[in-house]
Amino acid sequence: MNRFFVDKKINRDQELKIEGDNFHHCIIVLKHKVGDNIIVFDNTQSEYYCKIIEVKKAYFLVEIQYLIPEKEPGPKINVYQCLPKGKAIEEIIEKSVELGVTRLIPVVSERTIKKPEQVKKRWLDIVKSATKQCGRNDLMEILEPVPYLDIFLDNKSDLKIIFYENSTNSINNSSFKNAKDISIVIGPEGGFSEKEIASAQTNGFLDVSLGNTVLKSTTALILGVGVVKIMAKTL
Numbered sequence: 001m002n003r004f005f006v007d008k009k010i011n012r013d014q015e016l017k018i019e020g021d022n023f024h025h026c027i028i029v030l031k032h033k034v035g036d037n038i039i040v041f042d043n044t045q046s047e048y049y050c051k052i053i054e055v056k057k058a059y060f061l062v063e064i065q066y067l068i069p070e071k072e073p074g075p076k077i078n079v080y081q082c083l084p085k086g087k088a089i090e091e092i093i094e095k096s097v098e099l100g101v102t103r104l105i106p107v108v109s110e111r112t113i114k115k116p117e118q119v120k121k122r123w124l125d126i127v128k129s130a131t132k133q134c135g136r137n138d139l140m141e142i143l144e145p146v147p148y149l150d151i152f153l154d155n156k157s158d159l160k161i162i163f164y165e166n167s168t169n170s171i172n173n174s175s176f177k178n179a180k181d182i183s184i185v186i187g188p189e190g191g192f193s194e195k196e197i198a199s200a201q202t203n204g205f206l207d208v209s210l211g212n213t214v215l216k217s218t219t220a221l222i223l224g225v226g227v228v229k230i231m232a233k234t235l
Contacts, residue, residue, distance in 0.1 A: 002030055003039040003132045005139070010042045012064050016050065019059035027060055038062065045070070047137035070137070075158075075232050076102040076181045077225060080151050082109040082188040084217040091218050093123055097130035097140045099225045106145040111190035119144055148196060152203035157183035160205040163224050164197055165214065167207040175206070176232045184228060186220050 004022045018026070018040070026032050034052050040062065041047040047070075050062035079101050081092055089106065096104050106119075119142050127140050159175060162185040176182075185200065192200075197207055210223050 001037065001039050002026065002032070003041065003135070005128050005132055006040060006042050008042060009044050010040065010046060010048055010064065012048070012067065015053065015061045015063055016040065017059055017061055023059050027055055032060075037065070039068070041137040043139060045138040068137075074100065074229065075176075075179055077228060078103045078105065078157060078181070078183045079221065079225065080105045080107050080183065080185040081217070081221065082107045082148070082186060083112045083145065084188055085113040088217055090122070090126055092221050093126045093140075093142070094130045095218060095222055096225070097127055097136065098134045099222065100136070100229065101140055101225060103141045103143060105143045105151075107148055107151060107185070108145055109148040109188055109196060110193045112188050113190075149199065151183075151185060152199065152205075155183060155203070157181045159183070160200075160203075161185070161224075161228070162192070162197065162200040162205045162207050163187065163210050163220060164192055164207040165209060165212075167209040169206060169208050171206075171208050171227060171231055173231060176228075179232065182228060182232070184224055186217065186224055189217060 004018065004026060006018065006022070010016060026038065032038065032052055034055055036052045038050055038052065039047060040050050047068040049065045049068055051065055052060055053063045054061040077100065079096055081104060083089060083106050084092070093104060123142055127142065131139055159179040159182045185205065201207060210220060215223065
């Protein structure tokens with residue numbers, strides 16, 4: 001069933017007016033009509049089963065049928081992603097949403113090539129689009145890019161991991177016991193410097209290898225978050 005995000009809190013007792021891009025996509029592109037059912041979710045992580053009751057030239061109205069029960073939450077996953085070159089960050093954002101990442105924090109490390117000063121509107125649009133497609137009812141948060149050392153400022157995660165190709169450590173189930181908030185750090189194409197790894201270790205991050213091959217940033221993200229989610233779920 002098609003899903004649509006509205007950037008406001010939904011009142012269950014009132015008809016909901018939907019316009020703008022959602023109107024165009026739902027009515028013009030998908031050709032929904034009166035009587036059709038859709039799913040609408042808002043920025044409070046609430047998801048509703050709705051029925052289209054009226055269509056106008058620039059908007060349509062839906063009636064809230066019922067609140068869809070929330071899915072059982074897993075641990076919060078914060079990804080500190082060192083910025084890759086080119087447009088790879090856009091695919092990383094999309095995959096992060098699909099993988100259930102809670103927060104994505106772009107990081108400027110020693111070997112970062114691309115250094116944007118702020119979150120781009122394009123990134124936020126990718127979050128919304130990927131959220132609709134993958135079935136999440138919450139929006140992944142993207143923070144402003146930070147310097148590498150800011151990763152360690154007031155980081156209160158229960159489990160902290162930095163993926164490092166030269167590490168001899170491995171993850172085991174006991175590391176995830178009672179972990180409700182997990183931070184992982186993924187490097188740029190050039191990897192981390194020894195100084196950066198030392199800083200992470202000093203601040204309580206466990207360095208872990210994802211294998212003996214060099215991975216693209218997007219591949220490292222998918223594998224790293226995937227491993228974390230699987231390990232956390234098996235407890």
